[in-house]
Amino acid sequence: MDTNSKARRTNIILRSAMYIFLTLVALLVIVPFIWVVGNAFRPNAEIGQFTDLSLYTFIPKEFTLLNFDRMFQQLNMVQIIINTLIVAFSVTAGSLVINSLTGYAFARINFVGKGFIFMIFISMLMLPIEILIISLYLTLVDLKLSDTYISLILPFLASPFGIFFMRQFFSNIPKELDEAAILDGCGHFKIFSRIYMPLAKTPLLTLGLLVFLQQWDSFIVPVTFINDEGKMLLQVALTRLSMGLYTTDYGVLYAGVSLSIVPILIIYLIFQKHIVENIATTGLK
Incomplete structure (x- = not known):
């Protein structure tokens, strides 16, 4: 006792x-x-x-409510939020496809130099965007893509972390599923689309949320690549709100920050069940 x-x-x-x-x-x-x-x-x-x-x-x-009134007088916040949503959803959707395909290739397909190429991808995790921003900007200028939505979307459709994340998940799936599908005459694309993707709903959702939040909070990239105020993104707009002529208009700034939280809060409320489920099952095969 x-x-x-x-x-x-x-x-x-x-x-x-x-x-x-x-x-x-x-x-x-x-x-x-x-x-x-x-x-x-x-x-x-x-x-x-x-x-x-x-x-x-x-x-x-x-x-x-005067802070919100002044905020909408200073900037077209509706258009700015739409711009940010377009970029964030485009990058998220594209990165899920590219990162999952690349992760599957590294996990399940044998090819020459696979380990070496994967190590190069992993080493890029140590490089912050601040180091790459100048060369990336010059490349986009040469391609005549600067000051466009494409400049904010195209360079970020694949990420070292996303590839590593999906590769780790696909590596834990039993190889017997592949072998059974091959016996049924399936190629790699059918195996990927009909077997692996249905099993990867939770990691795809997790990766999608991480990518979306990263794009929603992105500042250095849009402030460097975009000069057209009609294509301004949210975090750049918040810095504009904070800069008064003589003093900082804190009321407008707090109004802008509060407004920026709303879409993230809505997304969390929609997907909270899946987020909790993913956390609860972390580490389980």
Whole structure:
């Protein structure tokens, strides 16, 4: 009984510590979110006025929609969000196809130099976009693709991480499935499309969300490649909102940040079941 009681007591302590830790992590995420949204509905004179942990620190004392009105007067935010969605969805869709095909080739097809080529792909993970941005921009200028949506989409349809991610998943699928499909007369494309893709729904969704979020938050690429204000993307627009003539219009800036969160929140609410399922089954074959 003593042993069982100690085990139960230890289990309760560990679970309590885990819940306390998760609560603190959740607060670290939720509290800044509420603060930003609250500031989006404050007049500028009230922003920064409440610095203690009171109710008015997070909820406006004087509620206003003028920040959003000024935001839409300064920039065509609807068009900017549409531009960002076009680029983000295009890159996401294209990268899922290319990365999954390439990952399948590295996982299941034997060809000369496969290991060496794969190591080159993996080594590119260590190169940040800041190192490649100048050469990439000069290449796009030579191809006369600068200042176009294609310049924001084409270079990012394949990624070292995406290829590695899909290759690791496909490598864990039993080879007996391939052998059975080959006996039925299937080639690699049929094996990929009819067997592997249905099994890869969860990793494809995970990779798609990661790519979409990366494109949604992209700044250095669109600010470098795009000069046409009609093709401006969201993160570039937020920097424009933050630059006033003499002072920073924080109300408009918080309004823009709050608006930028909405599409991401909608996507999470739609796919939250799959996200939780993917996390819960991580590491299981």
